[in-house]
Amino acid sequence: MADTTIPQIPLAQSQMRRVICELISNKVTLVGLIIIGAMLLLALLTPWIAPHSPYVQNAFNANQAPGGTHLWGTDHFGRDVLSRVIWGTRVSLLVGIGAPLLAGIAGTFVGTFAGYYGGWFDRIVMRLVDLLMSFPTLLLGVMIAAALGPGFSNVIAALSIALFPRFIRLARASTLTLCNEPYVEAAIAAGRSSSRVITKHIIPNLIGPIIVMATLWIATAIRLEASLSFLGLGTQPPSPSWGNIIRDGMNNILGTPYPIIFAGLAITVSVLAFNMVGDALRDALDPETQV
Amino acid sequence: MFKYLLRRCLEAIPTVLLVLTVVFFAMRILPGDPAIAALGDFAGPEQIERFREQMGLNVPLWQQYVSFIVNTVQGDFGRSMANNVPISALLMRNLPYTLQLTVAATAIAILIGIPTGILSAVKRNKSIDYVARVFALLGFSVPDFYLGSLLLIAFGLGLGLFPIMGGGGPDIGSTLHHLFLPALTLGLIQAAFITRLTRSAVLEMLRRDYVRTARSKGLAERIVLYKHVMRNALIPVVTGLGIYILTTLSGSITIELVFSRPGIGQLMIGGISSRDYTMVQATLVIFSLFVVVVNLVVDLLYALIDPRIRNSN
Numbered sequence: 001m002a003d004t005t006i007p008q009i010p011l012a013q014s015q016m017r018r019v020i021c022e023l024i025s026n027k028v029t030l031v032g033l034i035i036i037g038a039m040l041l042l043a044l045l046t047p048w049i050a051p052h053s054p055y056v057q058n059a060f061n062a063n064q065a066p067g068g069t070h071l072w073g074t075d076h077f078g079r080d081v082l083s084r085v086i087w088g089t090r091v092s093l094l095v096g097i098g099a100p101l102l103a104g105i106a107g108t109f110v111g112t113f114a115g116y117y118g119g120w121f122d123r124i125v126m127r128l129v130d131l132l133m134s135f136p137t138l139l140l141g142v143m144i145a146a147a148l149g150p151g152f153s154n155v156i157a158a159l160s161i162a163l164f165p166r167f168i169r170l171a172r173a174s175t176l177t178l179c180n181e182p183y184v185e186a187a188i189a190a191g192r193s194s195s196r197v198i199t200k201h202i203i204p205n206l207i208g209p210i211i212v213m214a215t216l217w218i219a220t221a222i223r224l225e226a227s228l229s230f231l232g233l234g235t236q237p238p239s240p241s242w243g244n245i246i247r248d249g250m251n252n253i254l255g256t257p258y259p260i261i262f263a264g265l266a267i268t269v270s271v272l273a274f275n276m277v278g279d280a281l282r283d284a285l286d287p288e289t290q291v
Numbered sequence: 292m293f294k295y296l297l298r299r300c301l302e303a304i305p306t307v308l309l310v311l312t313v314v315f316f317a318m319r320i321l322p323g324d325p326a327i328a329a330l331g332d333f334a335g336p337e338q339i340e341r342f343r344e345q346m347g348l349n350v351p352l353w354q355q356y357v358s359f360i361v362n363t364v365q366g367d368f369g370r371s372m373a374n375n376v377p378i379s380a381l382l383m384r385n386l387p388y389t390l391q392l393t394v395a396a397t398a399i400a401i402l403i404g405i406p407t408g409i410l411s412a413v414k415r416n417k418s419i420d421y422v423a424r425v426f427a428l429l430g431f432s433v434p435d436f437y438l439g440s441l442l443l444i445a446f447g448l449g450l451g452l453f454p455i456m457g458g459g460g461p462d463i464g465s466t467l468h469h470l471f472l473p474a475l476t477l478g479l480i481q482a483a484f485i486t487r488l489t490r491s492a493v494l495e496m497l498r499r500d501y502v503r504t505a506r507s508k509g510l511a512e513r514i515v516l517y518k519h520v521m522r523n524a525l526i527p528v529v530t531g532l533g534i535y536i537l538t539t540l541s542g543s544i545t546i547e548l549v550f551s552r553p554g555i556g557q558l559m560i561g562g563i564s565s566r567d568y569t570m571v572q573a574t575l576v577i578f579s580l581f582v583v584v585v586n587l588v589v590d591l592l593y594a595l596i597d598p599r600i601r602n603s604n
Contacts (some may be wrong), residue, residue: 010403142541
């Protein structure tokens with residue numbers, strides 16, 4: 001998803017129930033949720049579901065078209081494309097959920113701190129946040145990954161840093177609003193320490209919007225991970241990820257196009273599923289913007 | 292007005308300095324010795340020492356920083372660690388390809404996105420609206436490099452209508468021929484975003500009171516649409532221009548790789564794989580400057596279009 005604004009309201013219990021009902025009652029969203037559920041299952045049960053090893057090479061079996069024992073065909077090393085794509089699900093989900101999660105946790109701390117204490121720390125942080133947010137997320141992700149160098153953990157780091165400023169801004173804005181709430185003022189007046197006010201009164205109340213925002217960024221994170229792997233910055237071969245299967249496929253495009261076609265399909269379908277659910281979630285939380 | 296322009300341009304200077312500083316330190320705090328990275332693990336100590344001297348890596352960090360800033364401002368990015376060619380020459384040779392791609396793709400995106408978005412909003416809940424919405428949702432979900440490879444497989448390899456690699460040139464026909472598929476790929480993806488933005492902006496305006504008034508006083512629907520709805524609805528669409536250009540620029544990195552096109556992204560990715568530290572640093576600077584300049588130009592354009600902004604502060 002592109003830049004989205006999240007309503008700055010804590011999720012009340014009844015609202016949560018309404019949102020869930022709204023999500024399940026919509027057919028399109030339900031399809032999205034089912035696809036996401038299937039992906040989670042694939043990622044958890046990979047070794048038992050994948051029909052072949054993703055690594056075993058067989059030169060006599062190279063560049064096969066789909067059909068027979070290899071449902072999605074084989075690549076130029078004779079490796080089973082279906083099994084490689086199934087193994088790639090793990091990487092995509094791990095990065096897709098991990099990066100927004102890390103960015104959310106780190107962003108909440110920095111944003112809350114900046115918003116609560118203000119002063120020079122707040123000014124410096126916000127200056128950097130403004131600067132980073134003037135970059136498109138993809139460009140920022142690629143640039144950070146370029147500076148960090150290739151590797152799986154570097155990709156998670158690069159994407160977390162690229163998403164980080166958005167969470168800082170949300171957490172900071174929520175903190176500023178919450179600081180004016182009577183119960184926070186009362187806690188301060190009653191002599192509660194700052195750390196107690198932050199952990200007991202502020203963070204629990206801003207965590208709802210943060211979680212929603214993290215969910216909305218999963219689709220983008222999956223797409224970014226695929227882009228970085230495609231550029232050769234992500235998961236390194238022979239470990240399969242959807243992006244590097246396409247990268248491999250581009251080098252063998254005259255041999256067989258099927259690895260590209262199927263791995264790309266996997267990315268598209270999963271990003272589509274997260275986008276469908278994300279759109280519905282945003283609409284359900286913010287009925288004003290429904291069009 | 293002139294004062295506003297001048298102030299905004301001056302304000303961009305600290306931003307540029309901040310960007311250069313971030314790039315410089317990001318490249319230095321990272322693990323790994325660039326000399327060993329460039330020469331390989333088996334290089335002897337004298338070899339490494341000579342290389343460090345050549346590249347100016349043996350002086351204190353603050354001196355490296357000052358000379359980096361001074362050289363960069365003068366347009367000197369040093370020499371490539373991989374093949375000792377001046378980097379500014381490589382950048383100048385590759386920059387036009389990236390600019391061509393960015394401009395062409397943005398133009399395609401606007402030409403497809405705005406009419407589709409308007410049509411989709413005006414024919415809300417009709418079949419054409421559903422098609423447009425599916426197109427938009429797909430555009431958000433298909434990775435640009437995947438769409439690019441599919442187009443390459445279908446129209447380049449399959450039908451043989453377009454070249455599958457290179458940037459073309461020097462004549463304009465060859466340039467356009469090479470540019471078409473990459474620009475179409477990025478343009479279609481970006482068009483999805485513009486379609487969605489235009490659709491919701493037009494729908495928003497259609498609900499306004501003054502549109503109801505215009506209709507109720509008996510104006511023709513066409514006039515209501517063009518004079519009342521479109522003029523206001525297109526403001527957020529037009530002001531998104533900076534975002535379209537920058538998003539397309541980020542997409543150009545992967546697309547250059549798909550179509551084996553020369554360009555800044557290609558230089559950056561090549562630099563990473565050959566561990567060419569100065570090259571990566573130079574391309575990071577170029578991308579960052581691009582972002583700062585596009586944002587500045589868009590800000591200035593806002594001020595030209597909307598007097599409220601330039602008078603507000």
